[in-house]
Amino acid sequence: MPPSEHVHWxxxxxxxVLALCFAxxxxxxxxxxxxxxxxxxLFPGLLFGMGLLMFPVMVFFTSSTIHMVAHGVWAETMMxxxxxxxxxxxxxxxxxxxxxxxxxxxxxxxxxxxxxEQNGWFYSRAAFxxxxxxxxxxVGAIIPLVLVFxxxxxxxxxxxxxxxxxxxxxxxxxxxxxxxxxxxSREAGHPHR
Amino acid sequence: MQISTDLSRSAIRRSGRxxxxxxxxxxxxxxxxxxxxxxxxxxxxxxxxxxxxWWLLSEPPIYVVLVGLAFHWLVAPxxxxxxxxxxxxxxx
Numbered sequence: 697m698p699p700s701e702h703v704h705w706x707x708x709x710x711x712x713v714l715a716l717c718f719a720x721x722x723x724x725x726x727x728x729x730x731x732x733x734x735x736x737x738l739f740p741g742l743l744f745g746m747g748l749l750m751f752p753v754m755v756f757f758t759s760s761t762i763h764m765v766a767h768g769v770w771a772e773t774m775m776x777x778x779x780x781x782x783x784x785x786x787x788x789x790x791x792x793x794x795x796x797x798x799x800x801x802x803x804x805x806x807x808x809x810x811x812x813e814q815n816g817w818f819y820s821r822a823a824f825x826x827x828x829x830x831x832x833x834x835v836g837a838i839i840p841l842v843l844v845f846x847x848x849x850x851x852x853x854x855x856x857x858x859x860x861x862x863x864x865x866x867x868x869x870x871x872x873x874x875x876x877x878x879x880x881s882r883e884a885g886h887p888h889r
Numbered sequence: 890m891q892i893s894t895d896l897s898r899s900a901i902r903r904s905g906r907x908x909x910x911x912x913x914x915x916x917x918x919x920x921x922x923x924x925x926x927x928x929x930x931x932x933x934x935x936x937x938x939x940x941x942x943w944w945l946l947s948e949p950p951i952y953v954v955l956v957g958l959a960f961h962w963l964v965a966p967x968x969x970x971x972x973x974x975x976x977x978x979x980x981x
Contacts, residue, residue: 698943709952716913716960723906724972731971735964868949 700757701822701870708867710746714739715860722853736785744778747771766812773801792844799841806833821871829866832859904976907969914961921953 717739721729730736750771758764780797783789809830815823836859843852903911925932932948933940 698947702943702947705947705949705952708949709956712917712953712956713960716917716956717964719913720910720960720964720968723909724968724975728971728975729968731975732967735967738964868953 697756703753703757704867704870707746707750708864710742711860711864711867714742715857715864717742718860719854719857722850722857725848730785737782740778740781740785742778744775744782747774747776747778750774762812762814766808769808770805773797773804777801792847795844795847796841799837799839799844802833802840803837806830806835806837809833821869825866825870829863832862832866836862903969904972907972910965910968910972911961914957914959914965916957917960918954918957921950921955921957924953925950 721739748771750767754764754767754771758767777797777800780789780794784792784794807830809826813823813826813830817824817827839852839856839859843849843856846852928950929935931950933944934948934951937945
């Protein structure tokens with residue numbers, strides 16, 4: 697099995713791809729982005745796939761009930777947001793209010809991250825990353841919420857892409873056991889590198 | 890009488906939006922290269938001895954470079970093409 701930090705890096709890569717897609721979509725507008733069918737399904741499909749892949753992470757990489765529940769929440773909310781976006785892309789769903797599943801997923805995911813992190817900010821780098829990413833998701837959920845009602849706003853679209861880049865960056869910075877700003881709790885164990 | 894082609898006029902003039910889309914991939918790839926230079930120990934392929942399979946597979950700065958290049962080669966050209974087509978349609 698890969699170390700859990702590697703799984704964080706793979707999901708960081710997924711968020712980076714989503715960020716580039718959202719940035720380009722914001723710049724050219726949804727009409728131009730959706731001209732090619734494969735591109736219409738690109739980020740909903742990726743989001744749905746990331747949710748699906750979160751289930752094996754939930755099963756194989758969690759060591760407590762609260763960890764398992766949190767990973768389950770991310771899996772379900774990512775699949776819900778990805779599935780709703782796929783439905784909209786395919787024309788099966790008509791109401792643009794289905795886009796509310798994206799801020800809902802981000803908010804619920806952020807709350808789950810904050811709730812399942814049992815240690816303080818400076819316990820270790822992983823703990824710091826969880827607190828930071830949780831607050832980025834909870835506060836940042838306002839951006840996709842605004843995007844639901846102003847889908848053609850370039851500024852809001854680019855802000856959402858920047859939000860995804862920040863989540864990706866924090867995930868890339870994750871280590872299983874490592875200090876953060878020189879702090880590492882004695883209970884966290886020895887740093888790997 | 891024009892006796893030579895004015896290259897500055899025949900060069901493709903891209904809109905700001907097209908330039909933004911075309912810059913996303915290279916900026917992302919460049920960020921990966923800068924990261925690799927700042928933290929070379931994140932690339933275990935540079936010191937592979939004693940590393941296991943997963944550590945040799947997981948190279949985050951290279952992931953960032955590959956994402957940038959893949960976006961630039963596979964996604965951006967089609968987006969720019971469609972954008973310019975939409976702009977032409979709007980002008981007609």
